[in-house]
Amino acid sequence: AQTVTQSQPEMSVQEAETVTLSCTYDTSESDYYLFWYKQPPSRQMILVIRQEAYKQQNATENRFSVNFQKAAKSFSLKISDSQLGDAAMYFCAYSPKYTGTASKLTFGTGTRLQVTL
Amino acid sequence: GAVVSQHPSWVICKSGTSVKIECRSLDFQATTMFWYRQFPKQSLMLMATSNEGSKATYEQGVEKDKFLINHASLTLSTLTVTSAHPEDSSFYICSARETGAYSNQPQHFGDGTRLSIL
Numbered sequence: 001a002q003t004v005t006q007s008q009p010e011m012s013v014q015e016a017e018t019v020t021l022s023c024t025y026d027t028s029e030s031d032y033y034l035f036w037y038k039q040p041p042s043r044q045m046i047l048v049i050r051q052e053a054y055k056q057q058n059a060t061e062n063r064f065s066v067n068f069q070k071a072a073k074s075f076s077l078k079i080s081d082s083q084l085g086d087a088a089m090y091f092c093a094y095s096p097k098y099t100g101t102a103s104k105l106t107f108g109t110g111t112r113l114q115v116t117l
Numbered sequence: 118g119a120v121v122s123q124h125p126s127w128v129i130c131k132s133g134t135s136v137k138i139e140c141r142s143l144d145f146q147a148t149t150m151f152w153y154r155q156f157p158k159q160s161l162m163l164m165a166t167s168n169e170g171s172k173a174t175y176e177q178g179v180e181k182d183k184f185l186i187n188h189a190s191l192t193l194s195t196l197t198v199t200s201a202h203p204e205d206s207s208f209y210i211c212s213a214r215e216t217g218a219y220s221n222q223p224q225h226f227g228d229g230t231r232l233s234i235l
Contacts, residue, residue, distance in 0.1 A: 035223065043208060045161075045226035091160060103214070104151060105224060107160045 002027045004094050006108035013082045014116050020067075021077045021111045023092030029053075033095045034068070034075045035105070040088040048090070051075065053097075079113075087115045119145050121213050123227025131235055132203060138196045138230045140211030146191035147213035151224060152184075155208040167194040191216065201234045208232070 003026045013019035025034070036048040051059045051068050058066050063083075067076045079086055092108040120143040128136055140150055148169045153161040165186050166174040173186035183205075185197040194213075198205050208231050212224035 043155075043210075043229050045210065045212070047223045050223065103149075104163055104166060105161075105212075106163075109160045112158075 002029075002094050002096070002106050004092050004106050004108035006092055006111050008111045009109070010112045010114070012114040012116060013079070013086075015082055015084060017082055018078060018080045019082055019113065021079075021090050021092075021113065023075045023077070023108055025073050025075065025092070025094050025108075027073070027094065027096075029096055031097045033097060034066075035093040035095065036064070036066070036075075036077045037091045037093060037107075038086075038088045039091065039110075045091075049077065082115050084115050084117075087113055089113075119213075119215065119225040121211065121225045121227040123211055123230055125230060126228060127231045127233075129233045129235065130201065133200055134234075136198045136201055136232060138198075138209055138211070138232075140194045140196070140213065140227050142192045142213045142215075142225070145213075145225075146216045147194075148191060148216040150188060150194040150211055150213045152186060152194075152196050153210045153212070155210060155229075157208075161210060164196075169194075198232065201232070203234045206232055206234045 005024045032053045034051045038046045038048050049059050049061045049064050063080045065078045089110045089112050091110045093105045095105050122141045124139045150167040152164045155161050164179045167186045167188040169188045188194040210229040212226045214224050
């Protein structure tokens with residue numbers, strides 16, 4: 001079974017600074033997908049960024065980028081120029097590369113990010 | 118963009134009541150929808166995978182008779198918490214993926230339902 005581990009329950013960053021959230025996972029699959037989701041106090045799940053395992057290039061979305069280390073099974077999220085609106089719970093998630101019912105998400109335990117002035 | 122509507126957003130009811138939560142994909146068809154449960158300050162735990170026109174696939178430890186799932190159309194899945202008790206109080210979230218999409222396409226999440234059983 002796949003597992004996703006986020007070892008940082010809470011992180012804090014000053015506004016405009018950079019922070020990195022860690023995520024490791026375990027799978028026997030060679031091709032899969034990884035995601036970072038943001039859950040603000042409203043509790044809506046918002047996709048931040050996604051990575052396809054067969055792509056060596058790290059995904060980037062504006063201020064958000066990932067460091068994907070496939071051999072180490074590591075998938076960290078870097079937030080640059082942090083903003084107050086970035087404060088939220090961040091979940092790392094894994095999905096196998098299938099369609100249909102097999103493509104369910106496995107979530108990590110989450111990292112609560114605080115952004116201070 | 119793809120929108121998933123979840124209703125109701127908050128429900129409070131007495132113990133022993135059955136509660137139905139709806140999950141609708143508003144602008145796309147979803148053969149598969151997912152139901153999650155989230156306890157305060159915890160992660161999302163997949164409860165079951167809802168399949169249009171067939172029985173849901175439940176995760177280990179989830180009571181099928183307690184959490185009834187129906188996916189009667191390509192745009193609607195319902196979760197019914199039967200004879201709810203205080204321990205069923207939680208935040209329930211549904212998600213849906215467009216029919217035919219590969220799993221690199223994100224699941225679209227509803228806004229969740231806060232269920233409180235008195």
